[in-house]
Amino acid sequence: MLVAGFLPQPFAFKISIKIVLLKNIAVIFVGLIKQYCCMGDLQIKKQAKKYDVVIVGSGAGGGMAAYTLTKAGLTVCIIEAGYMYDPQKNITQLKNPWDSPRRGASTVMRPFGDFDACYGGWSLEGEPYTKEAGTDWLWWRARMLGGRTNHWGRISLRFGPKDFKRRSIDGLGDDWPIGYEDIKPYYDKLDKMVGVFGTNEGLENDPDGFFLPPPKPRLHELFIKNAAVQSGVKVIPSRLSILTKPIENDADRKACFFCGQCGRNCSMAKADFSSPNVLIFPAQKTGKLDIIANAMAREVLTNKDGLATGVSYVSKEDMMEYQVSGKIVILAASACESARLLLNSKSQRHPNGLANSSNVVGKYLHDSTGASVSGVLPELFNRKRYNEDGVGGMHIYSPWWLDNKKLDFPRGYHIEYWGGQSMPAYGFGFHIENLNGKYLVHGKQKEAGGYGASLKEDYRYFYGAGVGMAGRGEAIPLESNYCAIDPTTVDKYGIPVLKFNVKWSEHEINQAKHMKETFKEIMHNMGAVITSGADDNEKNDWGLTKPGEIIHEGGTVRMGNDPKRSALNKYSQAHDCKNLFCVDGGQFVSQADKNITWTILALSMRASEYIIDELKKNNL
Amino acid sequence: MDRRKSLKLLATGAIAAPTVLAGCATDDKKDTAVKAEPTFNLDRNPAELEREKALLAQDKFFTPAEMATITVLGDIIIPKDAVSGSASDAKVPDFIEFIVKDMSQHQIPMKGGLRWLDMQCLTRYEKAFTDCSPQQQIEMVDAIAYPNKSKPEMSQGVQFFKLMRNLTATGFYTSAIGVKDIGYAGNTPNQWNGVPDEVLKQYNKAYTEKELSECVSFDKI
Numbered sequence: 001m002l003v004a005g006f007l008p009q010p011f012a013f014k015i016s017i018k019i020v021l022l023k024n025i026a027v028i029f030v031g032l033i034k035q036y037c038c039m040g041d042l043q044i045k046k047q048a049k050k051y052d053v054v055i056v057g058s059g060a061g062g063g064m065a066a067y068t069l070t071k072a073g074l075t076v077c078i079i080e081a082g083y084m085y086d087p088q089k090n091i092t093q094l095k096n097p098w099d100s101p102r103r104g105a106s107t108v109m110r111p112f113g114d115f116d117a118c119y120g121g122w123s124l125e126g127e128p129y130t131k132e133a134g135t136d137w138l139w140w141r142a143r144m145l146g147g148r149t150n151h152w153g154r155i156s157l158r159f160g161p162k163d164f165k166r167r168s169i170d171g172l173g174d175d176w177p178i179g180y181e182d183i184k185p186y187y188d189k190l191d192k193m194v195g196v197f198g199t200n201e202g203l204e205n206d207p208d209g210f211f212l213p214p215p216k217p218r219l220h221e222l223f224i225k226n227a228a229v230q231s232g233v234k235v236i237p238s239r240l241s242i243l244t245k246p247i248e249n250d251a252d253r254k255a256c257f258f259c260g261q262c263g264r265n266c267s268m269a270k271a272d273f274s275s276p277n278v279l280i281f282p283a284q285k286t287g288k289l290d291i292i293a294n295a296m297a298r299e300v301l302t303n304k305d306g307l308a309t310g311v312s313y314v315s316k317e318d319m320m321e322y323q324v325s326g327k328i329v330i331l332a333a334s335a336c337e338s339a340r341l342l343l344n345s346k347s348q349r350h351p352n353g354l355a356n357s358s359n360v361v362g363k364y365l366h367d368s369t370g371a372s373v374s375g376v377l378p379e380l381f382n383r384k385r386y387n388e389d390g391v392g393g394m395h396i397y398s399p400w401w402l403d404n405k406k407l408d409f410p411r412g413y414h415i416e417y418w419g420g421q422s423m424p425a426y427g428f429g430f431h432i433e434n435l436n437g438k439y440l441v442h443g444k445q446k447e448a449g450g451y452g453a454s455l456k457e458d459y460r461y462f463y464g465a466g467v468g469m470a471g472r473g474e475a476i477p478l479e480s481n482y483c484a485i486d487p488t489t490v491d492k493y494g495i496p497v498l499k500f501n502v503k504w505s506e507h508e509i510n511q512a513k514h515m516k517e518t519f520k521e522i523m524h525n526m527g528a529v530i531t532s533g534a535d536d537n538e539k540n541d542w543g544l545t546k547p548g549e550i551i552h553e554g555g556t557v558r559m560g561n562d563p564k565r566s567a568l569n570k571y572s573q574a575h576d577c578k579n580l581f582c583v584d585g586g587q588f589v590s591q592a593d594k595n596i597t598w599t600i601l602a603l604s605m606r607a608s609e610y611i612i613d614e615l616k617k618n619n620l
Numbered sequence: 621m622d623r624r625k626s627l628k629l630l631a632t633g634a635i636a637a638p639t640v641l642a643g644c645a646t647d648d649k650k651d652t653a654v655k656a657e658p659t660f661n662l663d664r665n666p667a668e669l670e671r672e673k674a675l676l677a678q679d680k681f682f683t684p685a686e687m688a689t690i691t692v693l694g695d696i697i698i699p700k701d702a703v704s705g706s707a708s709d710a711k712v713p714d715f716i717e718f719i720v721k722d723m724s725q726h727q728i729p730m731k732g733g734l735r736w737l738d739m740q741c742l743t744r745y746e747k748a749f750t751d752c753s754p755q756q757q758i759e760m761v762d763a764i765a766y767p768n769k770s771k772p773e774m775s776q777g778v779q780f781f782k783l784m785r786n787l788t789a790t791g792f793y794t795s796a797i798g799v800k801d802i803g804y805a806g807n808t809p810n811q812w813n814g815v816p817d818e819v820l821k822q823y824n825k826a827y828t829e830k831e832l833s834e835c836v837s838f839d840k841i
Binding site for chain 2: 033090091092094095096097099102103104105109110114117125175196201216218222223245258259260261383384386387388391421423426428429430432433449450451452455456463
């Protein structure tokens with residue numbers, strides 16, 4: 001039986017695909033695939049097993065849902081578009097620069113470098129996306145178990161009370177249907193279960209939590225702290241989900257051993273949060289979780305009553321079509337992929353795409369803003385060598401410290417810092433001619449450039465003196481910034497692709513200008529010299545990153561109390577389809593200047609507990 | 621080109637006549653036929669592994685003569701000194717051969733830059749770079765190694781030398797020899813206990829009481 005609208009018409013004929021049983025998928029039950037749907041030569045394989053819950057995606061949102069639901073005894077199937085990945089086998093941690101033939105340089109498959117733990121990137125083979133002329137969007141897609149959680153910065157910031165009520169404060173965007181008090185219990189649970197270091201500072205909009213002790217600042221961070229404070233910029237210990245001490249009731253995860261390589265995922269100690277190490281594998285131990293990797297979701301299937309019945313997908317391994325059914329479907333495929341799935345899931349009951357009677361799916365797409373400067377701190381030239389790897393990220397940061405009422409932009413940003421004696425990688429030593437003619441080396445004026453023993457002395461002299469900073473700010477989610485189905489383009493699986501239409505507004509541009517002015521002042525206070533990022537101006541929007549580039553996309557499946565203006569209710573549940581949920585960045589009404597992973601985890605845990613409750617009450 | 625000069629250059633291998641070229645190509649093929657399956661000491665996903673294998677299965681990008689020039693230049697840029705070995709000790713030429721295959725943006729600047737260098741040497745010394753005396757090689761390098769004082773007519777050479785210096789330095793300082801030389805002390809399990817006391821003192825810095833009481837600390841060994 002073919003569900004109405006299951007296949008795009010051109011795909012339904014004259015396609016000859018051999019029937020092959022799945023072999024290389026990590027967890028799949030051969031033999032469960034019993035029923036076949038036929039149309040011409042194309043066959044749809046249906047799994048006989050019916051799960052309580054089918055989840056699309058295995059990152060922060062999907063991982064947390066799988067963890068919470070399997071621990072409650074529900075059977076769960078995760079469909080993941082990327083490879084199976086096991087941090088205990090797929091290791092880049094503690095490798096030396098020369099273990100990479102390109103010395104850690106980026107590739108199209110690892111844009112953040114050859115040691116980065118996240119497979120995927122800005123451009124995926126066979127999976128295009130398009131953009132409206134004159135607009136910009138960079139779309140990062142992870143393609144692996146655990147998604148981006150394998151390499152993210154572990155910056156784990158609670159949204160504050162104001163972050164849920166921005167429209168009430170500045171009249172822009174919308175308020176969330178929930179407040180801080182609704183999500184606080186979940187942040188509290190996360191702190192204890194996943195672990196995060198930081199300090200309680202009693203700040204109004206950067207709430208306290210249950211923190212592990214932070215690491216002491218590094219040398220350049222002490223310089224930065226002094227310089228920032230001089231400009232009135234608050235500096236506090238950073239808040240990263242890295243275990244500086246073991247946490248209770250989790251003997252499997254060890255304390256951080258300070259290699260500074262969280263971007264490679266902590267294979268050795270599992271000290272940083274990643275979905276596989278902290279959520280997926282523990283969930284698998286319940287025996288309730290199946291994972292189908294290399295499975296590209298095509299559509300959410302619905303019945304004549306408009307309820308979700310499962311998900312159809314194409315296997316990237318054999319290019320065969322499959323269906324897996326569940327009582328509940330949870331989307332956690334990332335903001336844009338989840339919106340794409342909904343928009344591609346059209347049926348008689350949901351002619352505008354699933355959960356989209358409001359017509360908001362794909363809209364209000366927004367990312368964090370970003371701008372940065374970097375340079376050298378001459379005081380650190382010829383510095384003493386010691387291991388200052390620390391944790392994988394900054395030990396201090398600056399939460400938003402100003403009142404926007406007194407500024408020409410409505411929302412704030414936080415500042416991230418870096419510098420010091422890092423592991424050499426591709427790019428090390430580039431452009432020495434910009435340094436060695438400019439600064440005395442051991443008191444000697446040299447000619448810029450050069451070669452030989454004198455040049456080797458220069459590299460040693462300047463090593464470890466780098467310092468830099470970047471802002472991550474809140475953008476205003478606008479209805480006019482959206483992704484929609486491109487009417488003319490499909491990917492290699494025949495799935496219609498997204499077309500993006502996003503532009504920054506003056507709010508974000510003015511914010512970037514403010515970032516640059518602040519950073520220049522801090523660098524100046526420190527006595528640092530900016531080598532990159534000083535020349536931005538109004539002609540290039542003050543060096544503002546491209547929309548999507550910070551990889552904090554959200555807003556496309558937003559929640560709200562009004563079904564006419566939102567896709568989900570306040571429990572991440574579709575207004576139009578009660579057994580469908582979306583627990584990724586899509587549900588965000590706005591995203592503060594706080595990296596969104598921690599709140600995705602909290603909202604996913606909250607939605608999962610709601611599901612468990614509603615099932616008990618027979619409401620689903 | 622002056623025929624006399626071109627014949628001399630031909631003899632050095634910097635310019636090859638068609639028949640010689642054909643001969644070289646055959647030799648190269650023999651080389652690649654016996655290549656073993658590459659292995660990696662870091663995670664490669666299946667699609668990535670395919671890509672890496674295809675990259676490594678390619679014929680050599682640089683000719684033996686070009687590799688010889690890269691080796692001489694590399695060791696002029698990073699020679700052996702009291703602290704560490706040379707670029708060629710750290711196998712920098714092999715790294716450059718790989719990285720230029722991997723990053724196509726370097727291919728024309730490197731290939732063309734090497735030829736630019738040989739043609740300059742031919743004009744100046746009637747020899748390819750590798751056949752010049754060490755003194756002549758240094759004279760040539762001096763003409764292109766200092767961007768702010770080199771002559772305008774050397775600008776393409778200056779650009780090439782910058783690239784060559786960048787790739788040589790990166791290749792060297794990301795090798796085992798180079799990492800030891802630069803003194804990077806990390807990439808090993810440890811307990812971060814803050815900036816060493818003597819360093820704090822050197823820069824007149826101190827941790828605050830708040831930091832000392834809040835931050836994770838470990839017993840000093």
